Amino acid sequence: MPKGIDKATPFTAAQAKTLAAAGYEFAARYLVPPSYAWKRMTSDEAKLITAAGMQIVSVFETTANRAASGADAGRNDGAAAYAEALAVGQPKGTAIYFAVDYDAQQRDYDNIEAYLKAAAKQTTGYKTGVYGSYAVVEEMAKRGACTHFWQTYAWSKGKRSSRANILQYKIDTKVSGIALDLNESYGNEGWWNANPPAPPEEEITMKPEDADKIIKFLSAAWFAATTKADKAEFNRLANEVRKAAGIPVQ
Numbered sequence: 001m002p003k004g005i006d007k008a009t010p011f012t013a014a015q016a017k018t019l020a021a022a023g024y025e026f027a028a029r030y031l032v033p034p035s036y037a038w039k040r041m042t043s044d045e046a047k048l049i050t051a052a053g054m055q056i057v058s059v060f061e062t063t064a065n066r067a068a069s070g071a072d073a074g075r076n077d078g079a080a081a082y083a084e085a086l087a088v089g090q091p092k093g094t095a096i097y098f099a100v101d102y103d104a105q106q107r108d109y110d111n112i113e114a115y116l117k118a119a120a121k122q123t124t125g126y127k128t129g130v131y132g133s134y135a136v137v138e139e140m141a142k143r144g145a146c147t148h149f150w151q152t153y154a155w156s157k158g159k160r161s162s163r164a165n166i167l168q169y170k171i172d173t174k175v176s177g178i179a180l181d182l183n184e185s186y187g188n189e190g191w192w193n194a195n196p197p198a199p200p201e202e203e204i205t206m207k208p209e210d211a212d213k214i215i216k217f218l219s220a221a222w223f224a225a226t227t228k229a230d231k232a233e234f235n236r237l238a239n240e241v242r243k244a245a246g247i248p249v250q
Contacts, residue, residue: 002026004057005180006168008039016052018176026191028057028150028166028183031084031096036062043088046194055191057166058090059131059150060119061099067115067130068108074098074115078122085126091197092125095148095190100132103155109139116145127190131168134159148190150183165189204246211245214238 005019006028019027027049029041041058049056060081066073081096090096098119100112112130120128129148130140134156137149141163151164152171160167166189170182185191215238222234239249 002185004028004054004166004183004185005175006057006059006183007178007180009179010039010041010045011049013048013052015178016049016054019178019180020052020054022175024054024175026055026057026183026185026189028059028097031058031060031081031088031090032062033080033084040084041088043194046088046090050194055189055193056090057097057150057189057191058085058088058095059097059099060084061101061131064099064101065104065108067098067100067112068104069115070111071114071118074118075122077115078119078128081119082123082126085123089194090126091192093127094192095127095129096123097129097131097148097150097190098146100130100136101152104132104136109136109143112136113140113143113145116140120146129165129190134161137161137163148188204244206241206244208245208247211241211247214241 002025003023004026005024030039032040034040046056060077085096098116104112116128116130127148128146129150130136130146131150131152133154134151137151138161140146141149148165149161149163150166151161152168154171164186166183166185168181168183173182218234218238222231225231225234242249
């Protein structure tokens, strides 16, 4: 299973390279407003994490028990997280986790659910997840409050949820002198990187044998053409037919 870290403060390029070389495959960092600059991820940081060879997990957290404030807080935080995700270049379809970074109790669950669902409505195109204890992960999964789950061992009483996509199994430690927490992942993490997306493959919409027949007619027209412009146009049309059939252009 992939090993990763989460870190409160921004990476330097040297730190990212050191941790990637040590075998860590992903790094969790914060999408937060500029007023939290001490822990805020920027697009430049996302690029250097990617350049080192690690994937990125995005998490939103301002204060530890913010999610207990309910739907209004969720709407505000969702909008803020959305703006930050766009600013750092996070691709749509990946996940933004919202933190429940305290020992939440049964009395808090309704507000946490409302917070997560309100945040999800503001993060159009992104998946939403929750970071929290075993009980929080289990309860929010049961309620359908989000789609991704990052469990911390804190407050979990030794239990691990089968719903967890990521598990934070050790906090407040150091690797090569870098202060961080340790994680492992189990799939469908919703992580991302800053590499540009691969260009879409051209769709094949025509059978090669049909393309050959059309190209023969275009070839005859090419030979009959009397101007360079007409010949160039027939050649262009033939190549468009070749593309539609997945045949190399000429």
